[in-house]
Amino acid sequence: MKMQELLKTALNWRYAVKKFDPQKKISAGDWALLKESLRLTPSSYGLQPWKFIVVENPELRKQLREVSWNQSQVTDCSHYVVMSFKEKLDVEFIRKNMDKIAQVRGIPVETLEGFEKAIVSDLVNGPRSLGIEAWAQRQVYIAMGFLLETAALLEVDSTPMEGLDPAAYDTLLNLKGSGWKTVAAVALGYRHPEDPFLKNTKVRFDENEIFELR
Numbered sequence: 001m002k003m004q005e006l007l008k009t010a011l012n013w014r015y016a017v018k019k020f021d022p023q024k025k026i027s028a029g030d031w032a033l034l035k036e037s038l039r040l041t042p043s044s045y046g047l048q049p050w051k052f053i054v055v056e057n058p059e060l061r062k063q064l065r066e067v068s069w070n071q072s073q074v075t076d077c078s079h080y081v082v083m084s085f086k087e088k089l090d091v092e093f094i095r096k097n098m099d100k101i102a103q104v105r106g107i108p109v110e111t112l113e114g115f116e117k118a119i120v121s122d123l124v125n126g127p128r129s130l131g132i133e134a135w136a137q138r139q140v141y142i143a144m145g146f147l148l149e150t151a152a153l154l155e156v157d158s159t160p161m162e163g164l165d166p167a168a169y170d171t172l173l174n175l176k177g178s179g180w181k182t183v184a185a186v187a188l189g190y191r192h193p194e195d196p197f198l199k200n201t202k203v204r205f206d207e208n209e210i211f212e213l214r
Contacts, residue, residue, distance in 0.1 A: 006153070012202060014152035016159045017191045020076040024190035030154050031079060034188065037150035038081075041143040045119050047097055049086040049136040050143055051180050053173055054079060060172065067168035068185075073159045078189035082169060083144060084180040085136040089123045137183045147186055159187040 026034070038052050055061055058075070064082075065074040074080060086093065098116050102109035122128055128135060144160055151158040162184050169175070169182035191198060 010152040010155070011149070013155070014148065014158065015197060015200070015202065017073065017157045017187070017189075017195055018159070018197050019192040019195040020073055020078070020157065020159075020187065020189040021192040022076040022189075024078065026078045026156055026188060026190075030156055033154060034079075034147060034150055034156065037146045038143050041146045043139045043142065044135070045097075045123075046101075047089070047094065047119070047123075047139075049089065049093075050140045051084045051086075052143075053082040053084060055082060055173075063172050064164070064169060067172070068161065068164040071161065071163060073161065073187035074185075076189070076192075077159070077187035080185065080187055081147070082173065082182055082185045083140045084175060084182050085133070085140045086179060087133055087136070087181045088179065089129070089132050089136070091120055091124060094119050094124070133181075140183050144184065144186060147188075151188055156188055157191045161185045161187060 035052075041048075043049065055064065061075045061080060064080075065071065068074050094116060098109055098112045101107075101112060123132060123135070148158050148160060164182070164185060166182040169185075173182070175181060
């Protein structure tokens with residue numbers, strides 16, 4: 001199948017699954033690719049202000065389900081990924097990124113001084129620092145999009161989830177005081193044949209309603 005056809009088929013195939021088959025598990029190979037899609041996600045300045053918490057413990061999943069409107073996807077999916085963001089950007093975190101760039105590209109970190117100062121001026125000392133949590137959350141949603149599309153291409157079902165109590169998640173996941181906060185989660189696995197949304201036709205606005213040429 002041509003790449004264009006493959007991508008279109010995958011995007012039409014996926015939907016937010018309401019009922020997962022708890023007996024079906026994602027293979028190690030597919031899970032490795034799903035993780036890589038998160039790791040390779042682009043972010044503003046390349047700062048990657050996120051941490052992805054993969055919840056495997058069944059008891060912890062039950063507790064998270066209780067603060068997720070009792071949605072069964074939390075406990076029944078194969079893999080459950082909690083998306084968290086860095087609540088405060090500081091010089092130390094930015095320097096860590098500069099050190100990583102220098103290491104990977106084999107260049108002196110001093111050559112990145114101008115780039116580092118520009119980021120600090122914008123995100124730490126500039127006006128955008130006042131809304132830095134919202135900025136970091138938007139970066140995490142880019143990662144979520146990459147994960148959902150990669151899952152569709154692998155024919156792995158997914159459900160992006162905002163129907164949860166972020167503060168309760170932070171408590172259960174011991175994130176309080178860590179510098180990271182929950183923003184959303186993604187359930188991954190395989191649709192149950194009795195999923196009530198299984199046969200629903202995808203509903204989207206027509207192109208002429210969402211695109212404009214100027």
